[in-house]
Amino acid sequence: MQNFADRLDQAIEKKSSCLVVGLDPVLERLPGEVLAEVGVPAQGEPGWTARAASATGLFLRGVIDSVAPHAVAVKPNAGFFERFGAVGMDCLREVSEHAAKQGLLVICDAKRGDIGHTAAAYAESILGETPDTLGPVTDAVTLNPYLGEDSLRPFLDKCSTGKGLFILVRTSNPSGSDIQELQVDGEPLYLKVARLVGKWGEDFRGEGGLNPVGVVVGATAPGQAAAVRKELPEAFFLVPGYGAQGGGAEELAPFFIEGGKGVVVNSSRSVLYAFDGHGGDWRAAVAEAASRAREDLEAVRSSRV
Amino acid sequence: MQNFADRLDQAIEKKSSCLVVGLDPVLERLPGEVLAEVGVPAQGEPGWTARAASATGLFLRGVIDSVAPHAVAVKPNAGFFERFGAVGMDCLREVSEHAAKQGLLVICDAKRGDIGHTAAAYAESILGETPDTLGPVTDAVTLNPYLGEDSLRPFLDKCSTGKGLFILVRTSNPSGSDIQELQVDGEPLYLKVARLVGKWGEDFRGEGGLNPVGVVVGATAPGQAAAVRKELPEAFFLVPGYGAQGGGAEELAPFFIEGGKGVVVNSSRSVLYAFDGHGGDWRAAVAEAASRAREDLEAVRSSRV
8 A cells, every 4th residue: 555644645635635533422412313313222221332332333424424525534533432342343443444435544543552562463453454453444543652662663564554653742631741741851751752753753754755654743832833843844743632622723834844734633523513502414514514624724734835 | 349459459468469460362372272162264364353352262261260369360451352353352351251250350451541531431441330341340451641640530530439540650661761761850751750640649549558540660670660669659560571571570579568568460471371382281381370470479579578
């Protein structure tokens, strides 16, 4: 398969969109008609997990169909699926497969990080080729760097097969600073991590010059984005924190490489639950929110072209 | 449920054992008779994941029965189960349930770390009460601290319901030093993390004075263990790296609190595959390896009593 950085870059250009829709399904927030169609019993009742996963799958397939013209990728969040046990994992795989069929890239937000043989098992599970696992329908995965290079090596190796990585550098949650901003040699830890990512990824550059060993950098403070970009001039950035989490599109400019390249921006709840509090067709509300987000982001991206 | 630190401490005293058996099942290393009984097809063939998970479950139930008299807990490693997709998650739950029935505590080695609603979903998935998920059969989980306090809060809350945590502080892999030993204010990062863990866990102390908000500290260098113990005088330590990974029991003394308390030591491959290269009953070889490991560790633990 072609290098992930080239695939993602080409998809962005083709769709004129750097929007990623995060799939964070919370059962209580699903449209009433979806819950009614599946008939989900009260939590803890027999069959709850199967019905909850079924309703989640029905909802997310509708979301995917609605956002496919406007987004470049979806980012299913593994925790929300694991919540339903084994049937949740089947749901995650089916939803990822549906997204791939609709022409969307799939970034599995699993934030894994483990050592040796375990890291290899996770890499096979999420980016491998075994039927009935996530591997064949997943294009990229999010990873945690705390355990160092050897914990990432089995995933890095998958970049040679067309897969991509987004390694956590600076996250957008309030406590993200607890460890990530500790000062090391007069600079914050996350910049050291960014530099390490640059070293780990140096063999995987795509034909277009972008790197599939990417990073997650939250839209928390604009100066931080510029500092990380300086360390990683070629890496793809996955930027959460846009939309419901509070960041505005205008703050995203420092993330982009000249030419409006190298960035995808995630929005989860503000797209997923756009129907909330409104009447009418929920699918139309989701599609409209994705379309608006795309336009909003294109205004920033095109200012960098 | 009683505080996890009290439950674990009492189990150690009752069994005179601080041995945890890590369940890291690698299909290729299973006993030939197990593979033959299940009839596992070649990888990639239809039905491979289901048969592979089935053989893994059969093997691990035998392991659990063999080690139950000698170990205080098992530590199933989520990555090796996720490798088989959804059926692997069912296998993980069934194996955990079997261990609980055999009187073993279950530490799910998942190394999760995520933010906000996702962290809550993972906490529900692994330590919650939903039938058909891992929660009801899991006593404790391993976690990654890189995202800071709010990423751990939903798990910390579960400590009030009798569950326990082991937060990664200093891991035993060669690249563990990449980030964990970066110098912050003249001391290594992992000591800062240890101090944060102490702060996060201060409300959860058990009746016996031990803390269920524990840490993972590898047996890499003896001085490191003593330094972390100084920061966390009451926390349970989960110590990997004993046995196949290279550390010897005599190096473990600095981990213990006076009285031989506060430590569980993990051994995976040297117990799990003890039959490798030997004839005879594989179950007997596993039992004997667990018994030897227990005695080896008791010699150190009793020197601290």
